[in-house]
Amino acid sequence: MRRVLLLFLALCAALATGCGASPGGFPTPTSTPAPPATPTDDPNRHYEPAGGFSYVPPEGWEIAEPSAATAYKIARSQSGDTFAANLTLIDEPFAGSLEEYVSLSMDNMVDFFEGLQELGRETFPLNSGDAGIRVTTENVQSGLALHQTFYFFDLGDKKLVITCTRLSESGQEVDTLCDASVRTLRLEAD
Numbered sequence: 001m002r003r004v005l006l007l008f009l010a011l012c013a014a015l016a017t018g019c020g021a022s023p024g025g026f027p028t029p030t031s032t033p034a035p036p037a038t039p040t041d042d043p044n045r046h047y048e049p050a051g052g053f054s055y056v057p058p059e060g061w062e063i064a065e066p067s068a069a070t071a072y073k074i075a076r077s078q079s080g081d082t083f084a085a086n087l088t089l090i091d092e093p094f095a096g097s098l099e100e101y102v103s104l105s106m107d108n109m110v111d112f113f114e115g116l117q118e119l120g121r122e123t124f125p126l127n128s129g130d131a132g133i134r135v136t137t138e139n140v141q142s143g144l145a146l147h148q149t150f151y152f153f154d155l156g157d158k159k160l161v162i163t164c165t166r167l168s169e170s171g172q173e174v175d176t177l178c179d180a181s182v183r184t185l186r187l188e189a190d
Contacts, residue, residue, distance in 0.1 A: 045184070048072050051091060053160065056184040058087075058177035075181070077174070083144065085166040085174045087181060091158045098154040102133050105152075105161075113139040124151055127183050136175075138168055149175060151182045 046063055047054040050071065057063060057075035064074045076086040094101045110116050116139040124134035132153040139146055145168040153160040162185070164178035 046073065046075070047188075048089065049188075051089065051160070052155065052188050053089075054186050054188060055162075056181060058181045061087075061177075083167055085164070085170065085178075087178060088163045088165070089160065090163075091155065091160045093157060094159045095157050098133060098152055098159060101154075101159045102135065102152050105150075106135065109137070109139075113137075113141060115140050124182070126185050128186055130185075130187060134179075145169070147175070149178060151185075153185070153187070155187065 042056065044056050044059075045054050046057055058077070061075045061077050064076055066073055070088060070090050072089040074086055074088050076084040079085065092101075106118065116137055119136040119138060121133065121135045123131050125131045130153070132151055135150045135152070137148050137150070139148065147166050147168045147170075149164040151162040151164075153162075162182055164175065164182070166174040
């Protein structure tokens with residue numbers, strides 16, 4: 001199991017993102033699928049039918065094709081800087097609880113990412129009434145000081161991780177945009 005999570009983390013590092021966290025007395029997150037969404041619900045909503053979810057990306061961000069490391073499209077800012085803030089979405093088979101997954105992921109991240117510091121961990125409610133776990137970190141990847149927020153959700157026999165990555169120095173406005181976007185996540189019915 002640890003081997004799978006390390007592969008997952010390696011893929012995240014290749015994207016200049018990361019993945020992981022751990023439990024600590026959280027209420028049990030829910031993952032009751034919402035009624036199926038249709039593109040007429042909201043033209044700004046991005047759908048990932050193969051993943052079973054949809055969300056509204058931050059306003060002004062573009063949807064980019066997935067990299068070789070992920071099956072899902074990436075939302076990223078249209079920053080003129082050398083690094084664009086981004087939201088990546090990855091799922092991984094894991095039959096255990098969300099708390100177990102978060103804990104194993106965080107244990108692996110501590111070993112994997114340079115100078116990883118966990119800044120906070122809490123239950124994260126969605127607009128749909130479902131909830132996950134949000135973990136905020138800082139670390140260094142490819143020489144860049146990054147601020148990353150990981151949003152973990154239980155999809156039954158797999159777990160979904162949405163990662164918001166920005167440069168540490170870029171400020172909290174990106175965090176606010178990411179939180180608002182992730183709150184729109186809908187776990188679509190099959």
